[in-house]
Amino acid sequence: MNETAAGFRLLPGAPDSPVLLHVPHASRAVPGDVRRDIVLDGPSLHRELDHITDAWTDEIAAGAAADAAVRPWRFVNRLSRLVVDPERFPDEREEMLAVGMGAVYTRTTHGEALRPADFDGRDLVERYFAPYARALQEAVDARLAATGRAVVVDVHSYPTARLPYELHGEGPRPPVCLGTDAFHTPPELVAAAREAFAEFGGTALDSPFAGTYVPLKHYGKDPRVTALMIEIRRDVYMSEPGGAPGPGLGALAGALARLVDTVGAPGAPG
Template sequence: MSPDPSPFHLVPGAVGSPVLLHVPHSSRAIPAPVRAGIVLDDEALETELDHITDSHTAELAARASTACAVAPWRFVNGLSRLVVDPERFPDDREEMLAVGMGAVYTRTTHGERLRPPGADPEPLLDRWFHPYARAMTAAVDERLAATGRAVVVDLHSYPSTALPYELHGAGPRPPVCLGTDGFHTPPGLLARAEAAFAGFGGTGLNSPFPGTYVPLKHYGRDRRVSALMIEIRRDTYMTEPGGPYGPGLDAVASALTALVDGLTDG
């Protein structure tokens, strides 16, 4: 396999910023060797990408970073999550395995087969998943070394209507879902996010998607690493399922800017 040698990108921010904006699911790019292992035809694949991609979240992170008084760092995935999903556990701890959406997906958002039966995930994990995890771990370590703390803000979006793959799709679908972790999301971080997004129509907690991303090296071990997932409901800023963004993106970027500025101040 010969993909882009840099499928993920660490975009530097200010030396003194502890904030790392994580954008794992914004890309639609699939290298040709990986595409060859996907059983969907071109039209079906484009439809699946419409549903599964967190469209425009990289643009959101870029706009907020430019507007912040102290620029945060950004870690951006340049490949689709249909290559590998860097936020999944790579083993049987991953609950999304039940619907064929572990670290390497075997099913689509609608339960259709994505890869052939028995396809070996290990080459994809070795080529993309593990290098991504190592690089993200290093990025967090760099913020810890530079500032004594790291704040991972995990940026996502979700559809206004639940898709069949969602394990928790029956719950509330607020304009902004805040995903938390009992160890890594302190009350102050959550309160700042709730305040920053209050004018965007309100926030909800861990529904329809709970949790947030923390590298396994730090997960459950290092309280200097705090983390929060921000899931923006797509109808608030773009045309669903995979269309262009609208004026709502500016409002989201303003709210995210306010949050990051508050986190940088401590």
């Protein structure tokens, strides 16, 4: 296991596995120096972490890695997305920035102030976001070098009820949402995920969340990198908003392991 001061872990899988499970939002940890710039009090911060954290998704990924016939690699964020959100762009000028949820959040899930209005997040981007992005790119490059392809599977969760920050949350909220990219998500990868998670009662594409993570070096350029986002509705496996896991967690780990085995097999599509 490789641990870094930047706040992430790369947990090795089998040398011949092309699969990288990416778990960006499972942690509640906020370093003390970062906490000083957050304006929420203790109970309010605790409630915000309940809403914003993809609780137990690291355990789902760990269970899948243990159950898979060929162990996948895992890249796990050890810090809360309230520090930085590694799945945003550092210079994002799009709609999530408009609601205060770019790479460095300034608003909460309910639109309240998280940091001062004039907060400059460039230091956080330099200290946390940039090293994370580089290390994840290197992890993908290593899978390409070892196996000739890389399959990035994002592991997320989302609340049963829409939160105010969700700009496109009016669509279906299935037990499992599959986030896709037109270039990096082949139909075979979607089909494998639908089959793996069929027992949970249905999947939907890109609703309520769309897209998936691909390092910028490869994005839209390298078809050897395929990617899919798995968004699990939280009532399937835990008590909301931030409670304990239930029996669904083990079943989801098993389903994710089946997906890993399907797409990680030699010559498998996706």
